[in-house]
Amino acid sequence: MSSRDEICQLKGAKLVLSICHLCPWQCLTEVYVRDSQIVYVRGNEEGPNRSSRCVKGEASAYFTRDPDRLRHPMVRTGRKGEGKFERISWDEALATIAAKLMEIKEKYGPEALAFMWHLDSNVMFPYALFAQLYGTPNCYGHNAACLQDRTLAAQTVFGHLNPVRDYENSRFVMLLGANPFEANQSLFETAGLIVALERGAKIVVVDPVYSQTAMKADEWLPIRPGTDGALALAMTRVILDEGLYDAEFAANWILGLEPYWEHLRENGYDPKWAAGITEIPEETIVRLAREFAAVKSAVADVGKGLGNYLGGLDASRVVFILNALTGSVGGPGNLILKEWAPLALPVQIPEDQQTMAERPPLHTAMGFPLAPDLPSALLPRAILAGEPYPIKALFFHSTNPVMSEMSKADFTAALRELELSVAIDLYMSETAMECDLVLPEASQYERAEIRQGLWLGPQIILGQPAVPPVGESKPLYDIVRDLARHMGYGAWFSWDSWEDWARVALADAPVSLEELRENGFWSGEVRYRNYEETGFGTLSGKIELFSSILEENGYNPLPCYISRDQTADAGPYTFQLVNSKLASHCNVSTQNNPYLVEMVSENWAEVNPADAKEHGLKDRDYAVLESPLGEVRIRLRLTERVSPGVVAVRHGHGFGRWAGGRIARGRGAHINPLIGVHVGPVSGANAYNEGRVRLRKA
Numbered sequence: 108m109s110s111r112d113e114i115c116q117l118k119g120a121k122l123v124l125s126i127c128h129l130c131p132w133q134c135l136t137e138v139y140v141r142d143s144q145i146v147y148v149r150g151n152e153e154g155p156n157r158s159s160r161c162v163k164g165e166a167s168a169y170f171t172r173d174p175d176r177l178r179h180p181m182v183r184t185g186r187k188g189e190g191k192f193e194r195i196s197w198d199e200a201l202a203t204i205a206a207k208l209m210e211i212k213e214k215y216g217p218e219a220l221a222f223m224w225h226l227d228s229n230v231m232f233p234y235a236l237f238a239q240l241y242g243t244p245n246c247y248g249h250n251a252a253c254l255q256d257r258t259l260a261a262q263t264v265f266g267h268l269n270p271v272r273d274y275e276n277s278r279f280v281m282l283l284g285a286n287p288f289e290a291n292q293s294l295f296e297t298a299g300l301i302v303a304l305e306r307g308a309k310i311v312v313v314d315p316v317y318s319q320t321a322m323k324a325d326e327w328l329p330i331r332p333g334t335d336g337a338l339a340l341a342m343t344r345v346i347l348d349e350g351l352y353d354a355e356f357a358a359n360w361i362l363g364l365e366p367y368w369e370h371l372r373e374n375g376y377d378p379k380w381a382a383g384i385t386e387i388p389e390e391t392i393v394r395l396a397r398e399f400a401a402v403k404s405a406v407a408d409v410g411k412g413l414g415n416y417l418g419g420l421d422a423s424r425v426v427f428i429l430n431a432l433t434g435s436v437g438g439p440g441n442l443i444l445k446e447w448a449p450l451a452l453p454v455q456i457p458e459d460q461q462t463m464a465e466r467p468p469l470h471t472a473m474g475f476p477l478a479p480d481l482p483s484a485l486l487p488r489a490i491l492a493g494e495p496y497p498i499k500a501l502f503f504h505s506t507n508p509v510m511s512e513m514s515k516a517d518f519t520a521a522l523r524e525l526e527l528s529v530a531i532d533l534y535m536s537e538t539a540m541e542c543d544l545v546l547p548e549a550s551q552y553e554r555a556e557i558r559q560g561l562w563l564g565p566q567i568i569l570g571q572p573a574v575p576p577v578g579e580s581k582p583l584y585d586i587v588r589d590l591a592r593h594m595g596y597g598a599w600f601s602w603d604s605w606e607d608w609a610r611v612a613l614a615d616a617p618v619s620l621e622e623l624r625e626n627g628f629w630s631g632e633v634r635y636r637n638y639e640e641t642g643f644g645t646l647s648g649k650i651e652l653f654s655s656i657l658e659e660n661g662y663n664p665l666p667c668y669i670s671r672d673q674t675a676d677a678g679p680y681t682f683q684l685v686n687s688k689l690a691s692h693c694n695v696s697t698q699n700n701p702y703l704v705e706m707v708s709e710n711w712a713e714v715n716p717a718d719a720k721e722h723g724l725k726d727r728d729y730a731v732l733e734s735p736l737g738e739v740r741i742r743l744r745l746t747e748r749v750s751p752g753v754v755a756v757r758h759g760h761g762f763g764r765w766a767g768g769r770i771a772r773g774r775g776a777h778i779n780p781l782i783g784v785h786v787g788p789v790s791g792a793n794a795y796n797e798g799r800v801r802l803r804k805a
């Protein structure tokens with residue numbers, strides 16, 4: 108008997124193959140259901156993450172029975188932001204939204220609507236309705252708040268937005284500002300890293316904080332915050348000066364090696380210079396560069412620890428260049444230029460029936476033509492100023508920018524200026540509290556999804572509804588279908604059940620819906636070094652050390668180090684406020700989950716004991732973190748894990764009045780209002796770690 112059958116027998120349950128979507132990494136999941144209740148979940152044992160689960164995934168079933176979930180559409184009855192809502196029918200809610208949208212289009216043009224989402228493939232449905240039929244070019248994700256510097260760096264260097272890491276086959280892994288044993292991304296990567304460790308791969312972690320990944324590494328390099336670009340530039344200098352790069356690969360596949368090398372020499376980017384900036388000894392930098400170049404399958408990658416600074420784009424580019432110099436990009440153990448599966452749009456609007464926007468998309472109009480996604484931190488000011496053009500209606504799906512963005516004040520002020528604001532969420536989030544209408548969505552195990560898988564090769568993954576939706580909540584595709592009917596576009600959204608659109612999405616796929624239901628996923632071949640057939644996706648078809656697309660758009664084509672001294676005029680705010688993720692929570696989504704709260708109930712500030720002593724602070728004291736923008740009260744943990752001069756806080760807690768979440772409300776500290784709006788000048792990425800604070804006793 109298979110272990111799946113055993114679980115079914117033991118639990119008296121039936122198995123539904125689905126995906127966990129509690130964080131963006133969408134792990135394949137076995138959901139065991141008895142009497143319309145989920146009784147057990149685990150990783151799909153046939154899938155790439157081999158039954159493994161993170162703790163959030165373990166607790167994920169709670170979302171299907173949380174009594175604090177939104178159950179009905181709600182309409183605002185009080186003043187904007189006052190938080191007074193009452194129940195309304197779906198029909199009334201959608202009719203109100205449709206009428207308002209048509210009025211806004213008439214008055215200001217379709218571009219006055221922007222749709223923002225976080226992590227859902229079902230955004231293809233609002234895309235068809237809002238972008239293709241209504242005609243706004245402004246359908247955006249939340250990438251600027253997330254990994255936008257990595258995305259744009261990969262795009263400019265490799266011509267690929269999301270190279271995936273083949274840790275399992277690597278013998279040398281260098282992680283800069285990434286913490287996969289806590290901020291786990293696709294679990295197959297974490298599992299791969301464990302296999303690499305077991306096989307004796309060397310792991311080097313660069314992080315100002317002794318993270319759980321650093322704890323398992325062979326070497327931890329506590330770097331001065333925001334200076335990784337200098338380290339990476341110096342490492343490439345050693346590899347070039349000592350002739351340790353792969354000359355044949357460079358001759359065939361690299362554009363701009365000579366100008367890049369010359370640029371390093373001209374600017375004095377060398378290990379001695381970098382040691383003075385990073386506080387990593389010169390000998391260590393030289394040794395690491397030599398070790399890295401000596402291992403064919405060595406891989407270096409970045410996380411938010413780089414992107415959270417204003418210089419994050421160039422720093423990330425140089426880390427990718429490091430990989431390029433060894434000639435191992437696209438090969439086993441390195442960064443894989445992932446290929447995508449042939450998934451079609453589930454709703455197909457012929458081109459001649461689409462409405463073409465007259466104005467450019469916001470990111471271009473705002474002066475960030477290369478930003479892969481909207482520079483969302485600047486959106487509120489654009490709304491308030493009416494520049495570059497009026498934005499009058501916002502939809503939020505699975506995103507809570509009032510909590511997640513750097514400026515709560517900006518977002519609330521902007522939301523109050525709008526003519527229409529709609530939040531589609533599981534809870535009455537902080538952003539929902541500011542909106543005119545709030546629509547309840549069915550959660551991950553209550554809806555269907557067909558997505559691209561995120562592991563090495565092309566994959567298609569299926570999320571099947573395992574239990575009925577809570578209350579009157581609906582999947583996004585049905586919300587959009589019903590709204591489209593009110594807007595006069597109903598003919599395009601004509602399915603009765605999700606299987607109808609699923610078959611359209613799978614029309615060109617090498618797998619049928621029936622097969623997907625049986626296995627949960629389809630996985631194609633991983634083609635190492637696929638660039639040999641297709642070239643790289645850059646303008647030149649090569650890896651670009653000298654970026655043509657940056658040059659074409661008037662930016663510096665060569666990566667530079669942005670001095671911290673220019674970016675941080677801190678005055679009395681001498682501590683660098685460093686953000687990171689908690690292993691047992693995901694962003695601002697999980698703080699109402701009692702299992703996860705049992706493990707970690709609030710966030711805290713980590714401070715070096717020497718700094719604490721100077722300020723008369725003791726372990727577990729409450730302290731006040733103060734910036735020029737405000738202050739918060741937070742519990743302290745004194746630890747040598749953080750360098751002096753750094754205050755490290757995990758993101759996600761500190762809800763003042765999170766209406767839907769009785770457990771979440773009031774726990775921990777929300778530090779975002781202290782940070783200020785800092786946005787990468789080319790990528791538009793949020794630089795969450797540019798905040799400076801001072802500390803005092805509470």
Ligand SMILES: Nc1nc2c(c(=O)[nH]1)N[C@H]1C(S)=C(S)[C@@H](COP(=O)(O)OP(=O)(O)OC[C@H]3O[C@@H](n4cnc5c(=O)[nH]c(N)nc54)[C@H](O)[C@@H]3O)O[C@H]1N2
Pocket residue numbers: 130131253254283284285286287289290291292313314315316318330331332333334335409410411412413685686687688689690691692693694796
């Ligand atoms: N458990 C859990 N997993 C998650 C998430 C979650 O909330 N919880 N969120 C998911 C999301 S949306 C994302 S984008 C990813 C993010 O994944 P990561 O980027 O890996 O996560 P972070 O914790 O933001 O940052 C990584 C590390 O950067 C370090 N750091 C800070 N400043 C610097 C610096 O100047 N230089 C260097 N080298 N390091 C620095 C931090 O101390 C931290 O350890 O995680 C995903 N996975």
Ligand SMILES: Nc1nc2c(c(=O)[nH]1)N[C@H]1C(S)=C(S)[C@@H](COP(=O)(O)OP(=O)(O)OC[C@H]3O[C@@H](n4cnc5c(=O)[nH]c(N)nc54)[C@H](O)[C@@H]3O)O[C@H]1N2
Pocket residue numbers: 224225249252253254411504505506507508510511512531532533534536537548549550551686687688693694695696758778779795
């Ligand atoms: N200070 C600081 N701020 C940060 C970060 C940091 O490290 N430090 N990290 C940043 C990063 S990497 C990211 S990705 C962003 C994330 O920020 P957001 O884009 O706001 O995303 P989340 O925090 O994951 O969740 C937001 C909302 O989605 C809702 N939700 C969850 N599941 C569903 C669903 O199935 N359907 C619907 N409709 N709603 C759902 C939740 O209730 C919540 O209100 O935050 C960023 N903000």
Ligand code: SF4
Pocket residue numbers: 127128129130131132133134160161162163164165167291292293294693
């Ligand atoms: S990493 Fe964890 S929370 Fe994220 S999708 Fe996978 S199991 Fe779910």
Ligand SMILES: [Mo]
Pocket residue numbers: 252253254
């Ligand atoms: Mo993220």
